Amino acid sequence: KQEVTQIPAALSVPEGENLVLNCSFTDSAIYNLQWFRQDPGKGLTSLLLIQSSQREQTSGRLNASLDKSSGRSTLYIAASQPGDSATYLCAVGGGFKTIFGAGTRLFVKA
Amino acid sequence: NAGVMQNPRHLVRRRGQEARLRCSPMKGHSHVYWYRQLPEEGLKFMVYLQKENIIDESGMPKERFSAEFPKEGPSILRIQQVVRGDSAAYFCASSPAGGADTEAFFGQGTRLTVV
Numbered sequence: 462k463q464e465v466t467q468i469p470a471a472l473s474v475p476e477g478e479n480l481v482l483n484c485s486f487t488d489s490a491i492y493n494l495q496w497f498r499q500d501p502g503k504g505l506t507s508l509l510l511i512q513s514s515q516r517e518q519t520s521g522r523l524n525a526s527l528d529k530s531s532g533r534s535t536l537y538i539a540a541s542q543p544g545d546s547a548t549y550l551c552a553v554g555g556g557f558k559t560i561f562g563a564g565t566r567l568f569v570k571a
Numbered sequence: 572n573a574g575v576m577q578n579p580r581h582l583v584r585r586r587g588q589e590a591r592l593r594c595s596p597m598k599g600h601s602h603v604y605w606y607r608q609l610p611e612e613g614l615k616f617m618v619y620l621q622k623e624n625i626i627d628e629s630g631m632p633k634e635r636f637s638a639e640f641p642k643e644g645p646s647i648l649r650i651q652q653v654v655r656g657d658s659a660a661y662f663c664a665s666s667p668a669g670g671a672d673t674e675a676f677f678g679q680g681t682r683l684t685v686v
Contacts (some may be wrong), residue, residue: 497677503679508675561614
């Protein structure tokens with residue numbers, strides 16, 4: 462049974478810092494891995510989708526990597542801004558088999 | 572092409588009432604998934620439907636919860652005789668195909684509060 466863990470559960474950093482969010486999963490037989498952003502009381506915004514054949518994806522200040530063999534993904538955020546404050550969710554699998562982690566709550570201080 | 576549309580965005584029900592949550596998938600998508608997010612937790616899969624069929628309902632509570640996706644109209648998640656523990660955000664996602672390698676697109680969710 463697939464389990465997805467995100468560490469840390471919460472993170473507070475000063476503006477401008479580069480930071481890394483971690484996601485680990487127990488079953489490496491996945492189709493894709495997706496990172497979402499969720500603002501308080503709001504829906505999900507898809508940030509990056511990595512297919513199983515890929516090792517990383519980049520969008521602006523965000524870079525996500527995938528290492529299936531070790532069951533890990535990282536989301537790298539460069540030059541963090543207060544507007545980056547949100548909960549970041551890692552979702553592993555694909556289709557209806559998508560399993561979500563509990564998320565990392567990020568607070569970027571101005 | 573509008574995204575996945577869920578309504579209402581917020582729903583308040585008294586204990587014992589019925590809650591009906593609607594999800595209109597993206598145009599051209601015939602596969603719908605419902606997830607529930609309890610406070611401070613991640614999203615948990617509930618049910619997967621394709622037009623007029625329930626494909627997998629392994630995440631649905633055995634009682635009071637039902638889902639449908641009729642030939643015409645939105646998918647409906649129905650919760651009968653709601654209890655306080657049903658308070659959560661309910662998210663719907665859709666995809667054009669049902670394979671596990673298919674990306675699903677999520678709606679903004681319906682926040683149910685049971686008072």
